[in-house]
Amino acid sequence: MANYRLRIGQSLGYPLLAEAGSFSLSGQNATLNYAAAPSSDPYTWYPALDLSTIPFHVGSGVWGPQRPVVAPSAPTGTMTDVTVTNSAELQAQIFTPNRRITISGNIDGSLIFDSGDITDVDIIVPPGSRLGQPTFGSFGTPITVTRLRIRGPTVGTYSGGQVHQMDWSDFSTGSDFIVDGVALSGDAANCAFSRAPVSRVAVVNCIISSGCYAISSTSTDMVVAGCTILSGQNLSLQGTGDEEAYGWRMNRECQGYQIMFNCDDRSTPTRTTSSHARVRCHPNPGLDYVYISNNRFVERVENWLFICDAIFGTGTGIARGVWYQNNECITDGTGAQNTPKLYGGDTQYAYTQNNTFRSTGFLSDANIGLTGTVNGSAGKSGNTYGALPGTDPTWYAPGDPTTIDWTP
Numbered sequence: 001m002a003n004y005r006l007r008i009g010q011s012l013g014y015p016l017l018a019e020a021g022s023f024s025l026s027g028q029n030a031t032l033n034y035a036a037a038p039s040s041d042p043y044t045w046y047p048a049l050d051l052s053t054i055p056f057h058v059g060s061g062v063w064g065p066q067r068p069v070v071a072p073s074a075p076t077g078t079m080t081d082v083t084v085t086n087s088a089e090l091q092a093q094i095f096t097p098n099r100r101i102t103i104s105g106n107i108d109g110s111l112i113f114d115s116g117d118i119t120d121v122d123i124i125v126p127p128g129s130r131l132g133q134p135t136f137g138s139f140g141t142p143i144t145v146t147r148l149r150i151r152g153p154t155v156g157t158y159s160g161g162q163v164h165q166m167d168w169s170d171f172s173t174g175s176d177f178i179v180d181g182v183a184l185s186g187d188a189a190n191c192a193f194s195r196a197p198v199s200r201v202a203v204v205n206c207i208i209s210s211g212c213y214a215i216s217s218t219s220t221d222m223v224v225a226g227c228t229i230l231s232g233q234n235l236s237l238q239g240t241g242d243e244e245a246y247g248w249r250m251n252r253e254c255q256g257y258q259i260m261f262n263c264d265d266r267s268t269p270t271r272t273t274s275s276h277a278r279v280r281c282h283p284n285p286g287l288d289y290v291y292i293s294n295n296r297f298v299e300r301v302e303n304w305l306f307i308c309d310a311i312f313g314t315g316t317g318i319a320r321g322v323w324y325q326n327n328e329c330i331t332d333g334t335g336a337q338n339t340p341k342l343y344g345g346d347t348q349y350a351y352t353q354n355n356t357f358r359s360t361g362f363l364s365d366a367n368i369g370l371t372g373t374v375n376g377s378a379g380k381s382g383n384t385y386g387a388l389p390g391t392d393p394t395w396y397a398p399g400d401p402t403t404i405d406w407t408p
Helices: 087-094
Strands: 002-007 023-026 029-034 046-050 080-084 099-103 111-113 118-124 130-132 134-136 144-151 162-164 173-180 183-186 193-195 199-204 207-210 215-217 220-225 228-231 248-250 255-261 264-267 279-281 287-293 296-299 304-308 319-325 328-331 341-344 347-353 356-359 384-386
Touching (some): 046 220, 046 255, 080 087, 087 099, 134 144, 183 193, 304 319, 341 347
Parallel strands (some): 080 099, 099 118, 111 134, 118 144, 130 162, 162 183, 173 199, 183 207, 193 215, 199 220, 207 228, 220 255, 228 264, 264 296, 279 304, 296 328, 304 341, 328 356
Antiparallel strands (some): 002 029, 023 029
16 A cells, blocks of 8 residues: 545545545645555557556546556467558458568558458558558448557557558457558548447557548547547538538447547638537447547637537437546637537536636636536636637647648
């Protein structure tokens, strides 16, 4: 057991864990005894994400049971290296387990992988190469994917080429899917990353450039970390229904935890409408926790940052807990819809803490509508408010998505 001294009135930023032991009071100090979390618990595929700071990873609490964050496993076994130059060669290799496949040149077109299951496959997309429209499974033929990774040559850093319009069949299944260090792009009405109805998903160190949505997921236990995201670059479909430009839409099929950390997520500022929220969540029963921390959000069209609303996306559930904390939020309302939105009552416990708002719409905690059905507005604390900057800051690493062609 470890002893920690907590001054009366000091906030921990979230309620104490259920495992917490006894208190002893003496004067102005309280001694709290509990099993100490590790000082650092790095997430395997993005070590800057310290899992020991995530409440539901460390233990249970008022929000619900503990749900440890488990990183997806990389492909395992003795790998055979192959290089492919066209879709036929790729189709011939991807269904054989223990393949490390290097893409040479551009393999474009509609690549539907539904001839078998995929197990322990590592796909490397080098700089200058492109993998176009890979789809895992089809409507009539779903597949099972186990330990699939798509990456650049160097694990853990932005080092690869481009993957355009990645998609999955709704009916495919599996676990352990990693996208690491490549450029992801989506065209006028298609996402850069769509669905992935599998468990344990990581999208890390990527530059994401899209005409409409950037990410629209149906995954269980997903982490998006260290990515730069620009959505809504297509301007021709505004107002037609195909123009929505969410940064990350967590669809009602999402389960477990959903984590966004240290990303730079922006909408295209030249839009006049329908940029919508940077993150949108539609909880169904089984979606436990949403953790959005240490990101930068730039939304100069509609002032929309985050939505947690089940019915809005035909969901029927309530998330156990939502943490929206330590983010930098730059927002304006130049478009047709400009009411500031960081809202949602479809969570039991909501914590909006220690964010920095530089905005024309978010001027105080009164503009934050994210409330818990149990803790109400009590989870708002430590937020600061300032003037909207005249220009946007330089992009986070890995870099500016406008350098990626979203219409290859």
